[in-house]
Amino acid sequence: MKEVNITEMERKFQEKIDQDIKIEPKDWMPDDYRETLIRQISQHAHSEIVGMLPEGNWITRAPNLRRKAVLLAKVQDEAGHGLYLYSAAETLGADREETIDDLHSGKAKYSSIFNYPTLTWADMGAIGWLVDGAAIMNQVPICRCSYGPYARAMVRVCKEESFHQRQGFEIMMTLAKGTPEQKAMAQDALNRFWWPALMMFGPSDGESKHTAQSMKWKIKRSTNDELRQQFVDVTVPQAEMIGLTLPDADLKFNKATGHYEFGEINWAEFWEVVKGNGPCNKDRIDTRRKAKEEGLWVREAATAFAQKRAARKSA
Amino acid sequence: MNQAQVEFVLRIADDSLILGHRLSEWCGHGPILEEDIAMTNIALDLIGQATSLLNHAAALQGEGKTGDDLAFLRFDRDYRNLLLVEQPNGDFGMTMMRQFLFDAYRTILFERLQASSDEMIAAIAEKSLKETKYHLKHSSEWVIRLGDGTEESHARIQESLNTLWRYTNELFYTDAVDEEMHRSGILPDLSDLREQWEDTVNRVFQEATLSIPTNNWKQEGGRKGMHSEHLGYILAEMQYMQRAYPNMEW
Numbered sequence A: 001m002k003e004v005n006i007t008e009m010e011r012k013f014q015e016k017i018d019q020d021i022k023i024e025p026k027d028w029m030p031d032d033y034r035e036t037l038i039r040q041i042s043q044h045a046h047s048e049i050v051g052m053l054p055e056g057n058w059i060t061r062a063p064n065l066r067r068k069a070v071l072l073a074k075v076q077d078e079a080g081h082g083l084y085l086y087s088a089a090e091t092l093g094a095d096r097e098e099t100i101d102d103l104h105s106g107k108a109k110y111s112s113i114f115n116y117p118t119l120t121w122a123d124m125g126a127i128g129w130l131v132d133g134a135a136i137m138n139q140v141p142i143c144r145c146s147y148g149p150y151a152r153a154m155v156r157v158c159k160e161e162s163f164h165q166r167q168g169f170e171i172m173m174t175l176a177k178g179t180p181e182q183k184a185m186a187q188d189a190l191n192r193f194w195w196p197a198l199m200m201f202g203p204s205d206g207e208s209k210h211t212a213q214s215m216k217w218k219i220k221r222s223t224n225d226e227l228r229q230q231f232v233d234v235t236v237p238q239a240e241m242i243g244l245t246l247p248d249a250d251l252k253f254n255k256a257t258g259h260y261e262f263g264e265i266n267w268a269e270f271w272e273v274v275k276g277n278g279p280c281n282k283d284r285i286d287t288r289r290k291a292k293e294e295g296l297w298v299r300e301a302a303t304a305f306a307q308k309r310a311a312r313k314s315a
Numbered sequence B: 001m002n003q004a005q006v007e008f009v010l011r012i013a014d015d016s017l018i019l020g021h022r023l024s025e026w027c028g029h030g031p032i033l034e035e036d037i038a039m040t041n042i043a044l045d046l047i048g049q050a051t052s053l054l055n056h057a058a059a060l061q062g063e064g065k066t067g068d069d070l071a072f073l074r075f076d077r078d079y080r081n082l083l084l085v086e087q088p089n090g091d092f093g094m095t096m097m098r099q100f101l102f103d104a105y106r107t108i109l110f111e112r113l114q115a116s117s118d119e120m121i122a123a124i125a126e127k128s129l130k131e132t133k134y135h136l137k138h139s140s141e142w143v144i145r146l147g148d149g150t151e152e153s154h155a156r157i158q159e160s161l162n163t164l165w166r167y168t169n170e171l172f173y174t175d176a177v178d179e180e181m182h183r184s185g186i187l188p189d190l191s192d193l194r195e196q197w198e199d200t201v202n203r204v205f206q207e208a209t210l211s212i213p214t215n216n217w218k219q220e221g222g223r224k225g226m227h228s229e230h231l232g233y234i235l236a237e238m239q240y241m242q243r244a245y246p247n248m249e250w
Ligand SMILES: [Fe+2]
Pocket: A048, A077, A078, A081, A157, A161
């Protein structure tokens, strides 16, 4: 009897999704749908927070006051994105503290791109242009995601990401038309970040284990390979416009398809970084863990203080 | 060029610049996400103030320099900030205590400077006052929370106060520059600055159950370019790009 009911509910749930009716926190949803969303939203939240570190690395060394302010504002936006996303995950019953503990224990993942070091100022340009650019490609379709709170969070986040993308491109453009040293700095950053940016779209469709179900549930609205192709098609002309060369000997425009063909991604490297063996995985997690440990006394004090105040009020 | 006026503006500008730098060191390392956002926001306000003030100082100088030239290309002895703002971040409590001692002073300063005869200073003060009032609210709330929180937090923040107290006398430093600014109406009357500051500080420390150190050993020198050893490292980092790649657009 109970089983029939669940099947019936699942059927109705899928019907709503097929009719593009948003699922809201109090609505019934299959456990797998909830878990998939929690995994995806918290991974996204972690990416925003860990993503503050490579860029935070250059705030105190920004070359002028305007760039310093813009970079500070960007990193602050990313913290804000993390906050909305943790809240969106909380609407599904995922406790923020526990979610963060999963990041620190290595159980939860975040975008691999943040496991690459930021070595020069040009990396601030490359990250804004390519990483925020790839994030937009990934996230714009999520504005139409079936889960209401996630879709709404993405609308706001995407507006800010596109601002970041333009600022990053503007840094690269300034460097590319600057002195030979500046142009070399920009080219070097592009060389280092291009392939990791392409990896941000995840494994190719054949390898991606969650894609089919996520598409059916409208959590995902395009496949990894489709999004990656879209990114390449948009970004290659931008690089050409500012006179930088993409580090891919196989890259060429196919007139028949209207798309750029590109070389094979180094999937062995991708999986190593996912597993935790990238250049900065350990540093990033150690840093986040340390921030949490060193902040423990502060959080305890805030709680104790709030309790004291509440007790005094009711006394 | 009015040498005293340039000097006066640089003092206020460098306080914002150096404290903004210190706060931005926290970015991504805060005790909670909300504080990462708050501290970055305050840093952003301070860098904004520094930018307006340094541009103004450069214009007053009339040597064709920009605000960026003043921010990034002066030498250590030419910076005019208070010793307080260059002190290391320490733990979160130390950072909040440093901020509070400074905000309590800055609020009064900007309140008065709104009436400056230098219209640019008056306009910057009006905008900065709004920001600084928020900073003061934020820092004083944390001083109270940590002071009256747990035994550990009380001990830690009392220790921070003990460490930083020696730099507070310099908030009231005056010399011929201030006298000249006062005479020309650029600096309105600040004779009750210490009294007003003590009012705020005493009220907050009482609520935070903190006691003011009896050690009256005072440090000063920042206003004359005599800094602590910390400033050199701040500048080494801050000036790195401009020194390594001179005369380029970024
Ligand atoms: Fe973001």
